[in-house]
Amino acid sequence: MNKICLVGNPNCGKTTLFNLLTGTYQKVGNWSGVTTEKKEGVYKENKNIKLVDLPGIYSMSAISKDESAVIEFLKNNKDVTIINVVDGTNLERHLFLTAKLIQLGLPMMIAINFYDELKKNDIKLNIEALEQAFGVKILPISAKKQLNVDKIINVALSAVKPELKAYKRFKDKNAKQIYDYLDENVQKFISSSETKAQQLTLKLDNFLIGKYTGIPFFVLVIFLIYFLSSKAGSVFGGAISDFFTKLSQNTALTMSNVGLPIWSISLFANAVVNGVGSVLAFTPQILTLFFLMSIIEESGYASRVTFLFDKMLRGIGLGGKSVIPLILSCGCTVTGVMATRTIESEHEKKMTLYLAPFMPCGAKMVVFAWFSQVFFNGSPFVSVSMYFISILAVVIFGLILNRKNKRNSINTPFVLEMPTLRCPTIKNIGMVLWEKAKDFTVKSGTVILAVSVVTWFLINFGFKGFTNGRVEQSFLYYVGNVLKYLFKPLGFGTWQASASLLSGIFAKEAVIESILQIERNYLLLFEDRIAVYSFMTFVLLSPPCVASISTLNKEIKSKKELLKVLLFQFASAYTVSLFINLVSLIAKTPFLLILSAICVIITVLWAVIALIKGATEPCKAYKCSNCGVGKCRKNLKRNTTI
Amino acid sequence: MTLFELPIGKRAIIKNIELNKKVVERLNDLGLRQGKYVVVVRKALFGDPIEIKVGSVYLVVRKYQAEKIEVGL
Numbered sequence: 001m002n003k004i005c006l007v008g009n010p011n012c013g014k015t016t017l018f019n020l021l022t023g024t025y026q027k028v029g030n031w032s033g034v035t036t037e038k039k040e041g042v043y044k045e046n047k048n049i050k051l052v053d054l055p056g057i058y059s060m061s062a063i064s065k066d067e068s069a070v071i072e073f074l075k076n077n078k079d080v081t082i083i084n085v086v087d088g089t090n091l092e093r094h095l096f097l098t099a100k101l102i103q104l105g106l107p108m109m110i111a112i113n114f115y116d117e118l119k120k121n122d123i124k125l126n127i128e129a130l131e132q133a134f135g136v137k138i139l140p141i142s143a144k145k146q147l148n149v150d151k152i153i154n155v156a157l158s159a160v161k162p163e164l165k166a167y168k169r170f171k172d173k174n175a176k177q178i179y180d181y182l183d184e185n186v187q188k189f190i191s192s193s194e195t196k197a198q199q200l201t202l203k204l205d206n207f208l209i210g211k212y213t214g215i216p217f218f219v220l221v222i223f224l225i226y227f228l229s230s231k232a233g234s235v236f237g238g239a240i241s242d243f244f245t246k247l248s249q250n251t252a253l254t255m256s257n258v259g260l261p262i263w264s265i266s267l268f269a270n271a272v273v274n275g276v277g278s279v280l281a282f283t284p285q286i287l288t289l290f291f292l293m294s295i296i297e298e299s300g301y302a303s304r305v306t307f308l309f310d311k312m313l314r315g316i317g318l319g320g321k322s323v324i325p326l327i328l329s330c331g332c333t334v335t336g337v338m339a340t341r342t343i344e345s346e347h348e349k350k351m352t353l354y355l356a357p358f359m360p361c362g363a364k365m366v367v368f369a370w371f372s373q374v375f376f377n378g379s380p381f382v383s384v385s386m387y388f389i390s391i392l393a394v395v396i397f398g399l400i401l402n403r404k405n406k407r408n409s410i411n412t413p414f415v416l417e418m419p420t421l422r423c424p425t426i427k428n429i430g431m432v433l434w435e436k437a438k439d440f441t442v443k444s445g446t447v448i449l450a451v452s453v454v455t456w457f458l459i460n461f462g463f464k465g466f467t468n469g470r471v472e473q474s475f476l477y478y479v480g481n482v483l484k485y486l487f488k489p490l491g492f493g494t495w496q497a498s499a500s501l502l503s504g505i506f507a508k509e510a511v512i513e514s515i516l517q518i519e520r521n522y523l524l525l526f527e528d529r530i531a532v533y534s535f536m537t538f539v540l541l542s543p544p545c546v547a548s549i550s551t552l553n554k555e556i557k558s559k560k561e562l563l564k565v566l567l568f569q570f571a572s573a574y575t576v577s578l579f580i581n582l583v584s585l586i587a588k589t590p591f592l593l594i595l596s597a598i599c600v601i602i603t604v605l606w607a608v609i610a611l612i613k614g615a616t617e618p619c620k621a622y623k624c625s626n627c628g629v630g631k632c633r634k635n636l637k638r639n640t641t642i
Numbered sequence: 643m644t645l646f647e648l649p650i651g652k653r654a655i656i657k658n659i660e661l662n663k664k665v666v667e668r669l670n671d672l673g674l675r676q677g678k679y680v681v682v683v684r685k686a687l688f689g690d691p692i693e694i695k696v697g698s699v700y701l702v703v704r705k706y707q708a709e710k711i712e713v714g715l
Binding site for chain 2: 093198307
């Protein structure tokens with residue numbers, strides 16, 4: 001045996017256990033095509049023992065990608081020992097998978113988790129009966145209270161294949177037979193009764209997902225998340241930013257004292273130091289978002305959110321699970337994109353990835369704040385209106401996209417379990433945070449740094465070499481002059497505006513920096529206020545910054561699809577900005593004004609109706625389960641009820 | 643009567659699930675199967691989705707699924 005793997009239902013506490021066993025000696029990767037992350041590590045007390053955390057699964061029938069991944073893994077790793085983690089408070093349901101695992105005939109043990117809750121509620125567990133029935137060693141544990149966690153590896157190491165009697169008992173049983181067996185025998189294993197935690201969950205849910213309290217509470221939570229993360233961003237991120245600004249100045253000073261050439265000073269002090277600085281200044285905000293998101297997931301609140309919004313979002317091809325990615329994208333698109341990992345349905349996940357970048361992220365808000373200050377007398381309505389535009393864009397473009405994509409929607413049975421609400425373990429979250437922080441800083445950091453250097457090069461070099469501040473000689477100038485024709489219909493067809501937008505690829509805030517660097521009389525850059533608003537909308541809806549693109553790339557496996565996403569966003573941004581810029585023209589001609597007002601009203605009505613009806617309702621065919629298209633009628637077989 | 647029509651709080655037995663095979667299998671895996679007792683715990687704002695309790699597990703099903711699950715008192 002050279003590997004121990006953890007297998008169990010979702011929400012059984014597997015991951016907490018894995019984190020406890022590996023400490024920081026774990027590595028997070030990606031199973032191909034699977035929603036959960038691949039986690040491998042070694043036992044912290046004995047690094048020769050390899051541990052693998054497999055995705056949570058309900059059965060071994062390969063219905064979902066997660067299950068296929070586990071089956072694939074067990075096929076390719078014949079000499080593993082299985083630790084089947086089971087939730088003691090939901091024993092009967094969890095034992096179904098256990099029986100399926102016994103059928104594999106691999107060395108195995110069962111760890112019954114949440115034992116602390118069983119004891120607290122006076123629920124009696126009959127370990128002997130269980131060992132007799134399943135023929136493997138059973139260890140009651142509590143990952144949360146670290147009960148018996150130190151013993152578990154030893155038990156696993158001495159684990160053997162299930163006893164012949166037990167193996168024979170389950171060997172040829174189909175699902176129905178296993179269920180019947182469990183139905184008949186579960187009272188032997190456990191004196192069932194509801195735990196206090198489950199009762200409390202029921203009471204709490206009356207508030208969390210109550211008809212009238214659910215959404216208001218959710219809004220409160222959102223506000224809190226936004227508030228905390230932007231505070232972290234401004235306080236800590238600001239401090240880091242200041243530090244790097246000083247560092248950059250000092251570096252420049254030192255380098256010039258040493259007598260190094262100007263271009264190298266500029267490269268190092270500006271591009272490199274500031275580039276790295278901007279990435280690190282990002283991290284407090286991102287970490288806070290990750291932290292808050294982990295609490296939401298670990299506690300079980302995420303399922304409640306899904307419950308609240310599922311119906312609403314189905315209309316645009318999303319599902320309840322898309323809410324959190326969309327919300328997180330308001331803080332930072334990177335975190336929103338990462339959060340789409342929990343979406344099982346391929347179709348829903350893809351739609352979310354297409355639409356999430358429309359949300360106004362923290363960087364975009366900085367841009368809007370500056371513009372409203374400079375061009376709109378600091379009016380707060382301007383920034384708020386950006387939120388409305390983004391929501392409208394998500395809904396309307398979502399509906400349009402969904403009409404087209406309905407053909408391709410792959411049917412994934414909707415599966416949602418409402419886990420018992422539990423207090424998340426801070427240690428657990430801490431470890432995940434560390435992993436994610438490392439991941440982001442290193443991977444995105446290198447990309448951002450590279451783009452920073454390239455941008456620097458474009459601004460500071462031209463056909464005549466180093467420009468030394470003469471911006472009109474730089475490559476950026478030439479690029480901007482070509483791009484400006486593209487943006488003329490949108491109202492900002494100047495090379496400066498076009499060039500600044502380009503730097504938005506690096507980071508949306510960089511747009512302001514560029515404007516300031518390129519043209520001190522920035523008021524000249526825009527034809528009128530409408531053009532400014534059109535520019536802001538373009539910044540809002542256009543493809544996100546490089547950090548987000550690289551995260552998107554990780555989630556959308558194919559480059560072709562990634563390109564489609566970016567083109568879609570560019571087209572949407574262009575269309576909306578164009579429309580806005582034409583408003584001034586339209587407003588002057590009453591006919592056009594009435595016409596476009598009617599168009600807008602019709603569009604909004606259509607969107608509202610489609611949302612309420614739920615554009616993805618299944619075809620009304622007998623026994624259809626929402627595959628979406630005519631073909632499903634042919635593929636329907638008589639269902640087998642068990 | 644379908645699961646969707648079952649009033650909140652009333653216990654019933656699942657008689658039949660008229661959905662596509664994959665979906666039925668998945669529901670079975672979760673604990674929702676023929677012969678089991680089910681209770682509707684609550685419904686969302688527009689009656690969709692609904693939260694039910696089967697055994698000791700709380701599940702969420704969408705309206706179109708609930709309409710295809712036959713239950714009896």
